[in-house]
Amino acid sequence: MIGSASWSLPHVPLDLQPTPVEELNRLRDALGGGPRLLVKRDDALTFAFGGNKVRKMSLVAADAIAQGADTLITSGGVQSNHARVTAAAAAKLGLPCILVLNGTPQERPTGNALLDRLLGAEVRYVADRAARAPAVEAAADELREQGRRPYVIPIGASTPLGAAAFVHAVAELRAQIDPPDVIVHSTSSGGTQAGIVAGCALAGMTTRVIGISADEASAVLERDIRAIIDGIPPLLGIPVERFADLRVEVDDRFVGGGYGVATNESREAIELCARTEALFLDPTYTAKAMAGLIARIRAGDFKNAGSVLFWHTGGQVGLFA
Ligand SMILES: Cc1ncc(COP(=O)(O)O)c(C=O)c1O
Structure with a gap:
């Protein structure tokens, strides 16, 4: 839990120390x-x-766990920082992660795309921003049909x-x-x-x-x-x-x-x-x-x-x- 005397929210401890x-x-x-x-x-x-995104994810991932989620799904651009942090939180929590990213796959992924791959996220590419929401819904439906419990995190949490x-x-x-x-x-x-x-x-x-x-x-x-x-x-x-x-x-x-x-x-x-x-x-x-x-x-x-x-x-x- 984090918070002052007046409020507190369940929290996955990703942001462990106050930043300088x-x-x-x-x-x-x-x-x-x-x-x-x-x-x-x-x-x-x-x-x-x-x-x-790490600060946001510390609360959002706790909510996912509280809801019994078994997969995190989110979307963004190919170089989305939020997608990278979602993939990282999923890895840390031992959950699979699906990223719906608009753009084209790089032959040699760089920056956040490289980290997404190292973190083991499944990346689904779509053509543009408008195509993200339907692809996220499709991924979530697919998992639900298999009896799984996806948790969809909106853009940027x-x-x-x-x-x-x-x-x-x-x-x-x-x-x-x-x-x-x-x-x-x-x-x-x-x-x-x-x-x-x-x-x-x-x-x-x-x-x-x-x-x-x-x-x-x-x-x-x-x-x-x-x-x-x-x-x-x-x-x-x-x-x-x-x-x-x-x-x-x-x-x-x-x-x-x-x-x-x-x-x-x-x-x-x-x-x-x-x-x-x-x-x-x-x-x-x-x-x-x-x-x-x-x-x-x-x-x-x-x-x-x-x-x-x-x-x-x-x-x-x-x-x-
Ligand atoms: C590095 C960085 N700074 C700022 C922002 C903006 O934050 P927010 O989406 O909460 O407005 C983002 C994400 O969109 C980001 O990745």
Whole structure:
């Protein structure tokens, strides 16, 4: 079980240690000053190359076990971090795993695709994003017909339960440092941001949370995140009104040519963080989030902020894709 005195949820212990919070002084200097810059190192979670999906999986996998599941099924792109973490959790729990991935099989798998194979997941390829849901349903039906008990994990584990892991993560952060004025992080299926926003509210923090979109338009993602937030209170046994009126802020100006397509700003972010801090960002998510943070610092957006925290959500395996 994890949680504070006021709530707790069944938990598979994948995220064993609090992740470090570090200063980014050399990056701050390279940007010509600005607010105190901090990073929360969820890229340093020890399980299966870490990242935000490990936190979510610790709760979601516990639910799968509680429901008597004998197979985990999920979907994503060929280089999905979430798929890799699902395959890793399945391996650790001794369960088979089916991944429905859109894209084409690589002759020599790289990055997450290589890890999926090493982890023993069965990978079923589909042509595009639209083909994923029917293929997942077909796989689940197939197993049920054999008398098995599949557990389907939605894209990115961005359910209220997955998001609740970030409510806990904010409590972890609060125990480490005073509340930062701003948190900036990558957002895509929305669960991470939903949990961080809800977690800040629960911890009584007035921190501004800015999600930098990896693909979706701000309006769409903000609506999705609100819906996830609305599902969290019943899990924590708190009144739904507790999370009414929370501000959800998504910035979609750094998507560029689309999901996974590099921009000049994302390339600069990767090199600058590596060269100033030996901090590795991934091309699809964290590089674009950092590009957004850098642009805002240069534009003086945070000149009244005392401290800005970049929540590193992992994905560095993508550098080797
Ligand atoms: C490395 C990384 N960062 C950020 C995200 C975005 O998190 P979420 O899907 O919870 O919005 C993802 C997954 O989509 C990811 O793999």
